[in-house]
Amino acid sequence: MTSTQLRKDAARNWDRIVAIARELVDEGTALQLNDVARRAGLGVGTVYRHFATPEALLETVAAPCLEGLAEHGRGALALADTEPLRALEGFLARVVEAQVTDAALAPVAAAAVDALPRTAELKRSLTTAGTELLDRAHAAAAIRADLTATDLVPLMCGIAHAVNLHGGDTASRLRTAHRYLTTFFEGTRTPARP
Numbered sequence: 001m002t003s004t005q006l007r008k009d010a011a012r013n014w015d016r017i018v019a020i021a022r023e024l025v026d027e028g029t030a031l032q033l034n035d036v037a038r039r040a041g042l043g044v045g046t047v048y049r050h051f052a053t054p055e056a057l058l059e060t061v062a063a064p065c066l067e068g069l070a071e072h073g074r075g076a077l078a079l080a081d082t083e084p085l086r087a088l089e090g091f092l093a094r095v096v097e098a099q100v101t102d103a104a105l106a107p108v109a110a111a112a113v114d115a116l117p118r119t120a121e122l123k124r125s126l127t128t129a130g131t132e133l134l135d136r137a138h139a140a141a142a143i144r145a146d147l148t149a150t151d152l153v154p155l156m157c158g159i160a161h162a163v164n165l166h167g168g169d170t171a172s173r174l175r176t177a178h179r180y181l182t183t184f185f186e187g188t189r190t191p192a193r194p
Contacts, residue, residue, distance in 0.1 A: 014050050016040045021061050025104045031058050056115040062104035066122040069098055073129030080133055085142035088133040089185050092156055095126070096181060099160035100173050106160065109153075127153075144188050159184060 020040045021031055029035075031054040037047040051057040072094045080087035099105050114120040130152050137143040163177045 010050075013040075013042055013046055016042065017047055017050055017057070018060055021057050022104075025058065025061055028103065030054075033057065053115055055111065058104055059108050059114065059116045059119040062102065062108040063118065063122070065098050065102040065105050066108070066119065066126070069095060070122050070125040070129070073126055073133075076133055077129060080136040084133070084136040084140045085189065088137045088143065089181075091129060091133055092152070093178070093181050095130075095156050096160050096163070096177050097174060099157065100163050100177050101170055106157070110157075141190055143190060147188050155184065 017036055017040055020036050024031055024036065024039070033047045033051065033054055034044055036057065037044045040047070051060065073091055076087040076091040079090070099109075108114075108119060109123065114123065127149075131149040134143070134147065134149050134152065138145060159177065159180045162180060163173050166173065166176045168176070
């Protein structure tokens with residue numbers, strides 16, 4: 001067997017492991033590497049060679065969502081030069097939408113320690129984007145001065161949690177998220193001067 005065939009086999013195994021993990025996360029089942037191996041029809045050693053811990057596998061499952069949010073954050077920062085409030089609100093809305101639609105995001109975002117350096121990098125990028133967007137909205141006097149960067153994560157997580165408690169299918173939960181976000185945004189904007 002050639003090394004090219006081995007690399008292809010390893011890539012297929014990696015893809016299979018991540019796909020099974022995605023299914024388990026979406027079902028609400030905690031990731032256990034032995035369970036993933038069994039469902040993937042692979043040896044446990046194969047799974048451990050790719051992912052040393054369940055946390056590393058979970059972060060890999062969440063990575064596309066985190067990368068999409070980081071990309072959105074960069075776009076929001078570009079928009080903030082001319083429309084700081086719209087940029088901040090759009091970014092925060094995207095964060096809540098992601099929390100509502102991707103079950104892997106909340107536990108990865110809440111983890112105090114990251115298994116993968118890429119996860120830590122993406123989380124820092126999101127924090128930086130949120131802080132910078134809030135600073136620009138403050139500088140434009142578009143948002144309440146007492147809303148701080150440390151408020152953003154718990155508030156967005158709280159909205160996402162409330163939406164998930166409300167329940168329903170994905171479309172219904174997204175409608176609920178937008179309704180809750182509208183209420184939140186209306187309460188944080190600087191009142192228009194008469």
